[in-house]
Amino acid sequence: xxxxxxxxxxxxxxxxxxxxxKKAVALTALSASPPLLIKAGEQDEFxxxxxxxxxxxxxxxxxxxxxSIEPRTTLLDLLREQLGLTGTKKGCDHGQCGCCTVHIEGKxxxxxLVLAVMQEGKKITTIEGLAQxxxxxxxxxxxxxxxxFQCGFCTPxxxxxxxxxxxxxxxxxxxxxxxxxxxxxxxxxxxxxxxDAIMDVKKQGGAL
Amino acid sequence: MIxxxxxxxxxxxxxxxxxxxxPNAEFIxxxxxxxxxxxxxxxxxxxxIDISHLPLKSITEEKNGLRxxxxxxxxxxxxxxxxRTKFPLLRMAILAGASVQLRNMATVGGNIMQRTRCPxxxxxxxxxxxxxxxxxxxxxxxxxxxxxxxxxxDSCIAVHPSDMCVALAALDTIxxxxxxxxxxxxxxxxxxxxxxxxxxxxTVLLADELIASVFIPENKFNKSxxxxxxxxxxxxxxxxxxxxxxxxxxxxxxxxxxxxxxxAPKPWRLYTSEKLLNGKKITPExxxxxxxxxxxxxxxxxxxxxxxxLGKKAVTxxxxxxxxxxx
Numbered sequence: 093x094x095x096x097x098x099x100x101x102x103x104x105x106x107x108x109x110x111x112x113x114k115k116a117v118a119l120t121a122l123s124a125s126p127p128l129l130i131k132a133g134e135q136d137e138f139x140x141x142x143x144x145x146x147x148x149x150x151x152x153x154x155x156x157x158x159x160s161i162e163p164r165t166t167l168l169d170l171l172r173e174q175l176g177l178t179g180t181k182k183g184c185d186h187g188q189c190g191c192c193t194v195h196i197e198g199k200x201x202x203x204x205l206v207l208a209v210m211q212e213g214k215k216i217t218t219i220e221g222l223a224q225x226x227x228x229x230x231x232x233x234x235x236x237x238x239x240x241f242q243c244g245f246c247t248p249x250x251x252x253x254x255x256x257x258x259x260x261x262x263x264x265x266x267x268x269x270x271x272x273x274x275x276x277x278x279x280x281x282x283x284x285x286x287x288d289a290i291m292d293v294k295k296q297g298g299a300l
Numbered sequence: 301m302i303x304x305x306x307x308x309x310x311x312x313x314x315x316x317x318x319x320x321x322x323p324n325a326e327f328i329x330x331x332x333x334x335x336x337x338x339x340x341x342x343x344x345x346x347x348x349i350d351i352s353h354l355p356l357k358s359i360t361e362e363k364n365g366l367r368x369x370x371x372x373x374x375x376x377x378x379x380x381x382x383x384r385t386k387f388p389l390l391r392m393a394i395l396a397g398a399s400v401q402l403r404n405m406a407t408v409g410g411n412i413m414q415r416t417r418c419p420x421x422x423x424x425x426x427x428x429x430x431x432x433x434x435x436x437x438x439x440x441x442x443x444x445x446x447x448x449x450x451x452x453x454d455s456c457i458a459v460h461p462s463d464m465c466v467a468l469a470a471l472d473t474i475x476x477x478x479x480x481x482x483x484x485x486x487x488x489x490x491x492x493x494x495x496x497x498x499x500x501x502x503t504v505l506l507a508d509e510l511i512a513s514v515f516i517p518e519n520k521f522n523k524s525x526x527x528x529x530x531x532x533x534x535x536x537x538x539x540x541x542x543x544x545x546x547x548x549x550x551x552x553x554x555x556x557x558x559x560x561x562x563x564a565p566k567p568w569r570l571y572t573s574e575k576l577l578n579g580k581k582i583t584p585e586x587x588x589x590x591x592x593x594x595x596x597x598x599x600x601x602x603x604x605x606x607x608x609x610l611g612k613k614a615v616t617x618x619x620x621x622x623x624x625x626x627x
Contacts, residue, residue, distance in 0.1 A: 143303045144303070144305055146306060163304060163305070164301045164302075164303055164304060164338070186336050186339065187336055187401075190399070190401065193401055200400060200401050201404050202332075202401045205335045205336060206331060206335075206405070207306075207331055207348075209306055210308075253401065257400075272400055274400075274533075274534035275400050275401045276399075
């Protein structure tokens with residue numbers, strides 16, 4: 093009960109702040125616009141209509157999304173803010189931490205540096221797309237078994253890159269795994285357990 | 301990120317025509333550097349031209365060397381069978397840079413065109429002649445531990461951050477460009493320019509030109525190594541790096557190429573050290589001399605003086621490891 097109250101009040105605060113920012117942006121934009129437009133300017137749609145949007149079809153976790161998005165929208169922001177796929181995390185937002193790792197055409201990339209508008213027709217897989225129905229991916233199971241996380245924030249990104257790591261047959265030693273995983277930072281320092289989890293899946297013959 | 305117009309092009313000529321038409325446009329392919337710079341407000345193009353669909357991804361072995369399309373990813377190049385067998389130095393340098401995810405995204409053309417990681421260039425509250433010509437250089441009297449010991453000027457002391465380009469410089473790579481004036485072939489060592497009075501211009505590329513491919517001439521080097529010294533073991537830019545390619549016959553160096561990274565505004569060839577090595581019998585003393593020679597003209601700033609002794613040792617060590625290598 094307490095939990096849900098806290099959650100709802102924090103949501104309200106968040107919405108309030110967001111509205112404030114939107115209004116501030118609207119006012120700034122309108123200071124340069126003719127007065128006639130001011131009334132309409134109170135609407136968010138009006139503000140967003142200032143910016144060009146592009147239609148794009150994205151294939152995410154096997155589902156096709158037909159979207160109209162601003163070209164500056166990163167894949168990460170699109171996933172989290174517009175599609176509700178919040179499993180992919182925003183850490184540094186500058187391609188230095190690995191939290192936002194997703195697969196495009198089966199290869200791990202940093203979604204924070206990817207413009208969504210450029211991904212027309214590409215096959216995108218996020219952490220939400222790894223499990224098959226109720227069955228976790230072998231790498232997800234191994235992270236649980238080996239305690240490959242503490243706070244869990246970097247974990248979706250770690251798992252996405254780990255999936256690529258277990259598939260790569262040239263990577264087999266402890267040091268090779270360390271190097272392969274170096275683009276994913278973990279501030280809790282769960283690295284040894286993450287590597288154990290990957291080694292374990294590799295020993296089982298890789299993942300699928 | 302400041303909003304921009306976006307368009308995608310399907311031919312090389314459409315790409316440079318669009319750039320001609322919109323002078324404040326930028327090309328985008330992998331986006332690993334440009335998107336970051338746009339987020340930081342370091343650059344804010346009015347238009348972004350997506351060139352990622354151009355037919356420039358292939359890597360092909362030709363009669364006299366290897367042609368790599370500008371849109372081949374760093375990962376594609378490192379994994380290519382010909383690169384593994386005939387240009388192991390390039391593979392080693394690429395794998396020393398960035399992370400798995402970035403190498404999957406970053407293209408060869410983008411790697412060559414990437415901007416410096418000088419913190420004063422990135423911090424829009426600071427003066428920087430490269431970002432904002434005429435505003436001054438924050439690094440010269442600032443914290444300059446990562447900065448250049450060769451090739452800098454009074455207006456800029458930033459270094460070029462690429463590992464791949466250091467190997468390309470050692471391998472006498474040619475950069476093939478296209479634009480309104482037609483096709484040009486530019487040696488990679490002449491592609492990046494020194495800052496002089498206008499550090500805002502990183503390369504000799506004209507405003508409308510783009511890189512189409514690079515060509516690495518075939519060589520007979522049988523020993524090579526890329527040594528990268530950095531603050532942490534992986535996923536960090538070089539303090540100093542050294543690319544070595546040698547042709548060794550019965551203990552004698554018949555031909556050599558040496559290039560350094562992390563020390564200059566461009567990949568830095570060590571021509572006098574190469575000259576010193578050529579025709580000599582391999583000895584530890586020879587490699588020590590080559591290291592001394594490499595850093596002879598270096599000069600340091602307040603915080604980067606360590607790069608001079610480090611550079612000497614790195615050259616010596618890289619030569620030693622190259623000779624011990626199996627290729």
